Amino acid sequence: MISKISISRFNVYQVGSLVIALAFIAGVILMVGGSPLAVVTSMGAGAFGTTDQFARVVATLAPLLLCASGLLFTFTAGLYNLGIEGQIVLGGIAAMIPIRLFQEILPAPLVIAMAITAGALGGMLWGLLAGILKVYGRIDEIFAGVGLNFMADGLALYLIFGPWKKPGVASMSGTEQFSEAIWLPTFGKTEASPVALVIALSLLLLTFIVLRGTYFGLKLKAVGHSLRASYILGIPALSQLLSAFALCGAFAGIAGSLQVLAVFHRLIPSISSNLGYLALLIAMLSGSQAWLLLPIAFFFSALNIGSLQLPLSLDLESSLSGVIQGTLVLFALLGRGFSELNKSDLNKTVNH
Amino acid sequence: MDTSQIISILSVAIATSTPLVFATLGETITERAGVINLSAEGTILLSAMVGFAVAKTTEGLGTVPSLLLGFGAAALTGAAIALIVAFGALTLMQSQVSIGFVLTLLGADLSSFLGNPFVRIPGPTVPSFKVPVLQDIPVFGPLLFQSDLLVYISFLLILLTWLFFYCTRPGLMLRAIGEQPAAAFVRGTNVVFMRYFYTLLGGALVGIAGAAFSLDFKAGWSHRHTAGYGWIALAIVIFGGWNPLRVALSCYLFGILQSLASVAQSTIPNVPTQVITVAPFVMMILFLVLTSSEWLEKLLKLLPPRIGWAIAQSIHSKPPAALGRVFQQD
Numbered sequence: 156m157i158s159k160i161s162i163s164r165f166n167v168y169q170v171g172s173l174v175i176a177l178a179f180i181a182g183v184i185l186m187v188g189g190s191p192l193a194v195v196t197s198m199g200a201g202a203f204g205t206t207d208q209f210a211r212v213v214a215t216l217a218p219l220l221l222c223a224s225g226l227l228f229t230f231t232a233g234l235y236n237l238g239i240e241g242q243i244v245l246g247g248i249a250a251m252i253p254i255r256l257f258q259e260i261l262p263a264p265l266v267i268a269m270a271i272t273a274g275a276l277g278g279m280l281w282g283l284l285a286g287i288l289k290v291y292g293r294i295d296e297i298f299a300g301v302g303l304n305f306m307a308d309g310l311a312l313y314l315i316f317g318p319w320k321k322p323g324v325a326s327m328s329g330t331e332q333f334s335e336a337i338w339l340p341t342f343g344k345t346e347a348s349p350v351a352l353v354i355a356l357s358l359l360l361l362t363f364i365v366l367r368g369t370y371f372g373l374k375l376k377a378v379g380h381s382l383r384a385s386y387i388l389g390i391p392a393l394s395q396l397l398s399a400f401a402l403c404g405a406f407a408g409i410a411g412s413l414q415v416l417a418v419f420h421r422l423i424p425s426i427s428s429n430l431g432y433l434a435l436l437i438a439m440l441s442g443s444q445a446w447l448l449l450p451i452a453f454f455f456s457a458l459n460i461g462s463l464q465l466p467l468s469l470d471l472e473s474s475l476s477g478v479i480q481g482t483l484v485l486f487a488l489l490g491r492g493f494s495e496l497n498k499s500d501l502n503k504t505v506n507h
Numbered sequence: 508m509d510t511s512q513i514i515s516i517l518s519v520a521i522a523t524s525t526p527l528v529f530a531t532l533g534e535t536i537t538e539r540a541g542v543i544n545l546s547a548e549g550t551i552l553l554s555a556m557v558g559f560a561v562a563k564t565t566e567g568l569g570t571v572p573s574l575l576l577g578f579g580a581a582a583l584t585g586a587a588i589a590l591i592v593a594f595g596a597l598t599l600m601q602s603q604v605s606i607g608f609v610l611t612l613l614g615a616d617l618s619s620f621l622g623n624p625f626v627r628i629p630g631p632t633v634p635s636f637k638v639p640v641l642q643d644i645p646v647f648g649p650l651l652f653q654s655d656l657l658v659y660i661s662f663l664l665i666l667l668t669w670l671f672f673y674c675t676r677p678g679l680m681l682r683a684i685g686e687q688p689a690a691a692f693v694r695g696t697n698v699v700f701m702r703y704f705y706t707l708l709g710g711a712l713v714g715i716a717g718a719a720f721s722l723d724f725k726a727g728w729s730h731r732h733t734a735g736y737g738w739i740a741l742a743i744v745i746f747g748g749w750n751p752l753r754v755a756l757s758c759y760l761f762g763i764l765q766s767l768a769s770v771a772q773s774t775i776p777n778v779p780t781q782v783i784t785v786a787p788f789v790m791m792i793l794f795l796v797l798t799s800s801e802w803l804e805k806l807l808k809l810l811p812p813r814i815g816w817a818i819a820q821s822i823h824s825k826p827p828a829a830l831g832r833v834f835q836q837d
Contacts, residue, residue, distance in 0.1 A: 187621060235604055294796055297545070297604065298745065301738045302792030309785040316779030325779070424781070432612055439605055472623045474730075477616030485591070485609045492599025 168497075172490025176482045183478055189471050198476075201464030202457040210345030214418060215430070215456040217351040218243070218410035222434030223441070223448045224355075224362040225406030230443050231366060232399040233379035238285040238300025239431035241307030242278040242404040246411025247426040248311055249277025251319070254333050254415075263336040270337075271354075271412045278408015279401045281307065286400030290393050296400075312424055319422065329423035339417035348417040358406060363445035375399060407431060433459075436484045442491075455480055514649050516766045522654045524762030526551075526719035526733075528661040530740040531747065531754045532668050533712025537589070539672070539749055540705035541685040541829040542596060545607025548737025549614020550588045550710065551717040554581035556622035558718030559728040563630040570631050577631070578718045585714020586707045588614060593706040597699050600833050611737070619730045626729050633657050633723040657723055664712075668751040681705060685827035688834040698834050716740070735788055746795045748824025761791050798824075 181191040202212050222239055229236040236242075253269035261269075281303055288299035316325045339348040366372040377385040378395045385392050414426050437455055441447035462476035530547060537544045544550075562577025588610055595606040638652040638659065651662070671678040680701065683691040688698045720736070721728045739761060747754030764787035772783050797803055807815040 183617070183620065187623070235608070237608070288796060292796060295745075298742050298792070298795065302742070302789070302795070305735070305738075305785055305788040305792060309782055309789050312779065312781040312785065316781060327781070436609065436612065439609070472620045474616040474619035477612060478620050481609055481613030481616060485606070485613060488601055488605055488609065489595055489599060492595060492601040496599055 168490045168494035169487070172486040172493070173483070176486035179486070180479050180482050183482075184471075184475070187471065189469055193469055194465070194471070194475070197464055197468045198458065198461030200461075201468075202461035206343075207345055208460060210342055210347035212453070212457050212460045213342075213347040213352060214345070215459055216453055217348070217355040217417075218414055218430050219434050219437060219452040219456055220355040220359050220448060221406045221410040221413070222431050223437040223452055224359045224445070225403035226434055226438040227362055227366060227441075227443055227445055227448070228375065228399040229403045230438055231372070231375045231379050232396055233382070234289075234396065234399060235297050235435075236282070236285065236300060236400065236403050237297050237432075237435070238281065238303045239403065239407050239434065240427045240429070241300070241304035242281045242407035243411040243414070243427035243431050244304075244307035244311050245281040245404075246274035246278040246408030247415045247422055248307075248314065248411075249280075249408065250274040250412035250415045251314075251330070251422050254337055255319070258334050258337055266337055267339065267416060270416055271409060274408045274412025274415070275405040276408065278411060279405040282400040282402075282404020282407070283397060285404075286397045289400075290396055308424070311422065311426065315422060315424060327424055329419065329421045332420045335420075337416065338420055339413070341417065346418060348413070351413045351417050354409065354413070358409070359445065359448060366445060371398075433480065436480055440484045440487055511649075514646060516770065517763065518650045518653065520762035520766040521650065521759055522658050523724050523765065524758040525658050525661045526716040526724060527736065527740055527743065527758040527761060528665065528716075528755050529719055530713045530716035530737070531743045531758055532664055532751055533585070533709040533716070534740055534744045535709075535747070535749055535751055535754050536668065536681070536712070537706050537709030538744060538830055539685045539827055540681055540702050540709075541688060541827055541832065541834070542593065542702055542706045543603045543607060543831045544589055544592050544706060544710060544713070545604055545741065546588050546592060546610035546614060546737075547713050547740050548734075549611040549618075550585050550713045551720065551733050551737045551740070552618040552731070553588070553614040554584040554714035554717030555721040555725075555733055556618040556625065556717075556728050557581055557584045558714075559630055559721035560622060560625050562718075562722055563625060563628070566631055570634065573631050574633060574722060577722050578715055581714040581718030582711040583714070585717065586711040589706045589710020589713075590703075592710070593703045596833075597702055597706075600835075603831055615731065615734075622728060622730075627727060630727060631722065632726045655723065657719055665751055665755040672751060682827070685829055688829050688832075692834075702834075713737075713740070739788055739791055742792060742795050745824070745826070746791070746798065749827060750824070753824075760794075761787060764790055 184191045184194055201208060203209055222243065226236060226239065250270040250273050253266060253273050257266050257269065285296055285299045285303055288294040289296040292299070315327075315330055319330045321329075321331045339350050341348045366375070374385070374390050374395055377388065377390055378392045382392055385395075410430065411426060414428075414430075415422060419426065433455060434452075437448060437451050440451055458476040458479055462473040465471040465473050465475055530551060534544060534547055558577040558581030561580040562573045565573040565576050567573075568576075591610060592603065592606055595601045596603040633655045635653075635655045637654075641652040642648040644652070652659075672682065680691060680696055683694075684696060684698050684701050692698050716736075717733065720733045725732055743757045743761060744754055747757040768783045768786050771778070772780055807818055809815075810818070
């Protein structure tokens with residue numbers, strides 16, 4: 156009975172926060188003289204209007220799912236892995252190494268497999284660095300992560316303008332495209348790659364299983380819940396924290412390698428395109444529930460692609476997608492706070 | 508390179524660090540009260556846009572009134588974002604980091620979305636003003652007193668914040684609610700209310716930092732114009748050990764790194780510009796890593812004890828004990 160009451164209260168606050176969030180978004184659109192209704196239609200058409208556009212939604216979904224799945228490990232361990240952007244970049248850089256070395260020597264499927272593995276290792280290395288700074292260097296993982304993001308950007312820029320520069324003139328458009336044989340196969344002539352999607356979905360499933368049903372997942376939860384308590388219980392907390400960083404980094408690194416192999420076919424300066432930060436929002440909104448990642452990531456991906464249409468159709472900035480995503484997550488967090496606050500008030504009155 | 512060149516490089520470094528001084532002092536005040544406002548990156552971007560937009564649309568009133576309105580609007584923007592952080596963290600007891608991070612992204616995207624009409628257009632800027640008499644002091648005159656009012660206000664702010672922290676009773680209470688909130692509460696301080704107050708005050712200063720970029724040092728606004736500065740401000744607060752003087756000096760250190768980077772650009776042409784622009788950010792973070800880790804302490808143990816201890820004292824810093832912790836009054 157009591158649990159029923161608290162569930163319905165929870166829903167009231169969730170629905171309430173959603174309504175306020177939507178009102179806020181509508182207000183922002185009205186402020187620049189736009190029409191919220193026209194925005195909805197335009198974004199819907201932008202995301203689902205043609206096969207090409209829908210394929211781009213699916214193409215963006217894969218890296219988002221990978222990063223959000225990885226982030227569930229760090230969130231479960233009580234860590235804010237803001238370094239995920241840099242981990243994606245390192246994945247992209249590392250994937251380029253076997254491609255540059257072997258693209259003309261080895262068979263394409265082997266090179267692709269090596270590139271994805273290298274990406275995972277590169278991301279893992281960057282994730283572990285943040286973890287080592289946190290565990291042994293006493294640097295908050297937030298700042299270690301942001302710092303490593305700057306370094307990863309610097310490294311990518313250095314490679315693009317230095318050793319890996321395009322024959323002729325180096326530019327912000329990135330390195331030279333590699334041979335078409337190494338491109339990941341896509342559905343028809345679209346950007347969506349079945350390989351990327353399969354990898355993302357299977358790693359999502361793996362995340363779900365590991366966090367739900369393994370001893371490792373349980374230990375991570377214990378560490379995330381209370382570092383001290385888990386230490387007393389004899390769980391090697393430090394190695395749990397490091398493995399969470401390593402796993403998340405590897406997932407992000409795979410996402411980076413897929414961006415290189417399937418989308419850009421070269422290294423570009425902003426290979427992560429803010430997808431890591433967006434994945435942080437997705438993981439937050441899911442409340443660390445793995446099964447919720449897929450629908451949320453799909454919706455956010457549709458917002459991203461749908462908004463690209465806005466400058467052309469309605470003369471509005473495409474950053475509206477970010478405004479919508481941020482507002483939804485902000486009000487969801489506040490709504491969660493309200494429901495918890497009132498639940499504890501309820502408990503108090505019951506107790507007295 | 509002669510003395511006058513060095514002085515001119517340093518004076519530019521000091522002047523261009525001004526927005527960071529406002530932002531870091533604001534964040535220092537907030538964090539000293541025990542609250543982390545992680546939204547600095549988004550706050551600076553949004554308030555830079557709002558400050559410029561307000562000053563631009565009220566340009567008809569004259570330069571000074573429009574600038575005042577611009578800075579006021581930017582401060583209000585910063586305080587409004589800080590209010591969300593404070594409400595979520597102090598009243599709803601949600602994670603300060605989560606809310607701050609969401610606001611970082613939201614602020615950045617809102618600034619791009621709402622600020623589109625104001626991209627790369629000329630607008631009012633803070634006029635330069637050389638302080639009479641003081642500007643003629645050798646070395647210090649050209650170094651400190653030949654820029655504009657905003658820069659002088661930032662000098663005053665550093666001094667006032669330091670005096671407030673260490674020489675006044677309210678300053679003592681501010682430090683108490685960040686270190687020992689329970690003790691401060693027992694002594695009759697309304698901890699939650701004071702934390703609200705200092706979070707808003709700090710947020711307003713971070714907002715002013717945004718306007719300092721768009722109405723002074725970057726003279727205008729464009730998409731993601733101040734990207735990176737919010738994060739660097741948060742790092743500088745740690746690097747400066749939550750002490751206003753050291754925090755301000757760290758800002759100048761960052762300014763000098765940036766000046767050196769632009770000098771390096773002309774002297775070593777084979778390193779690409781894009782790499783040099785990120786270099787100061789990377790170096791600042793590396794400094795932070797070096798100084799806050801245990802590794803440096805181990806290194807210092809190898810030095811003669813007295814020297815090692817002196818260095819350790821000057822770089823050692825500890826966060827406020829209750830930083831980021833929830834405090835329940837009842």
